[in-house]
Amino acid sequence: MTATLASASASAVENRTAARPATEKRSVARLLGPLDRIADASRHLVSKSLGQFESSGVSYSLPRYLYVGPRSGGDIIRIGIFATIHGDEPEGALALGRLLAALDQKPELAQGYALFIYPVCNPTGFEDNTRHARSGKDLNREFWKQSDQPEVRFLESEIWMQAFHGIITLHSDDTSDGLYGYVKGAVLSKNLLDPALIEAGRFLPRNHREIIDGFPARSGIIHDGYPGVLQSIPDLPYPPFEVTLETPQRAPLHRQVDALVAALQTILVEYRYLQAVAQNI
Numbered sequence: 001m002t003a004t005l006a007s008a009s010a011s012a013v014e015n016r017t018a019a020r021p022a023t024e025k026r027s028v029a030r031l032l033g034p035l036d037r038i039a040d041a042s043r044h045l046v047s048k049s050l051g052q053f054e055s056s057g058v059s060y061s062l063p064r065y066l067y068v069g070p071r072s073g074g075d076i077i078r079i080g081i082f083a084t085i086h087g088d089e090p091e092g093a094l095a096l097g098r099l100l101a102a103l104d105q106k107p108e109l110a111q112g113y114a115l116f117i118y119p120v121c122n123p124t125g126f127e128d129n130t131r132h133a134r135s136g137k138d139l140n141r142e143f144w145k146q147s148d149q150p151e152v153r154f155l156e157s158e159i160w161m162q163a164f165h166g167i168i169t170l171h172s173d174d175t176s177d178g179l180y181g182y183v184k185g186a187v188l189s190k191n192l193l194d195p196a197l198i199e200a201g202r203f204l205p206r207n208h209r210e211i212i213d214g215f216p217a218r219s220g221i222i223h224d225g226y227p228g229v230l231q232s233i234p235d236l237p238y239p240p241f242e243v244t245l246e247t248p249q250r251a252p253l254h255r256q257v258d259a260l261v262a263a264l265q266t267i268l269v270e271y272r273y274l275q276a277v278a279q280n281i
Contacts, residue, residue: 025127028120031090032063034097035119042104044068051154055124055134062154065117067103069110077275078162081264082118082155083170085140085230087125087133091247092170095260102261109265112272116162121151121230141228159232166241166271169230170260172249178207179259180220182244189221192270193243197221199266200259204251213246243267 039047049061068076083092096119103110120126124134132138135149142152159167173180179200183193197206197220206220215224225231225244232240245263247256 026129028063028123028126031093031126032097032119035063035065035100035117038097038100038104039065044104044107044110045100050118050158051150053150053154060123062118062123062151063120064158065100065119067100067110067113067115067117069103069113069115070107072112074112074275076114077112077166077271078114078116078164079166079168079268079271080116080118080159080162080164081168081170082121082230084119084126085121085169086131086138086171087122087127088129088131089170089172089249090120090126091172091249091253091256092260093119093126094253095170095257095264098257098261099264102265110268113268116158116164118155118158121155123151140230141226143228143230144234145228155230164232164240166243166267167230167232168242168264168267169244171244172247172256173213174249176207176212176246176248177250178205178220178248180207180212180217180222180246182222182225182242182246184223184239184242188241188243189223191274192241192267193221194219195270196243196245196263196266200245200247200263202262203255203259204248207248241271 036047039045045065045067047065050064052059052061081096083096084090096117122133122139125132128134133149133151137149139149139151142149143156147153179197181193181197183189208219210217212222215222231242245260247259
């Protein structure tokens with residue numbers, strides 16, 4: 001099923017170099033078709049869009065899916081996974097479709113989790129194949145700045161209300177020759193991001209440059225970041241873990257998707273283990 005979904009999902013995103021009339025828009029509905037078909041048939045996945053706003057006279061909402069895995073002995077772990085905050089980076093949305101297909105076949109992979117999935121955080125940018133939203137704003141520089149961008153306001157509200165234990169954002173970088181990621185905290189670097197990059201490395205190389213995206217990096221791990229990126233509420237006494245995964249956008253699409261799925265599954269396994277260890281200390 002996952003191979004079929006990969007083909008269907010990949011066909012939802014037109015070739016970046018193909019000629020296309022300037023007025024033609026990419027279709028969010030087509031991109032999300034595989035996820036909606038899973039939700040229609042799944043006992044674990046439901047779809048309910050978030051918010052409503054208008055752009056160029058068209059009404060939009062933010063796609064949102066909730067996957068609830070089998071119960072475990074402890075409290076439910078709430079993880080928010082966000083993709084396509086830059087409209088020209090649909091690789092994360094495709095990977096989330098693959099992830100949900102895998103979980104639907106093997107729900108035990110998400111045991112104890114409630115996964116809140118936001119596959120297209122910038123629908124107008126995706127339609128227009130632009131980094132920015134149609135407003136001209138880079139939404140990933142607008143968070144927790146009293147932004148007037150409706151997409152940002154809706155997502156900030158979700159982050160407030162859901163009180164996530166972890167936040168994962170998916171990106172692709174057309175200037176990188178390998179995988180890398182952002183994370184907060186040395187413990188999470190060792191126990192979450194590094195294992196995720198190792199597993200993703202079965203499909204793509206890791207970026208080992210000392211400077212990546214303008215920040216000091218070590219083995220593809222960055223501890224700094226840009227102000228205004230999609231993240232948790234600032235200055236919380238007990239913040240969630242925050243991980244950003246970046247694929248090299250010039251790599252084959254199917255390898256980027258495979259790498260992101262492997263990384264996400266690894267984070268779920270490793271964080272569940274960390275929680276179990278913490279409960280036994």
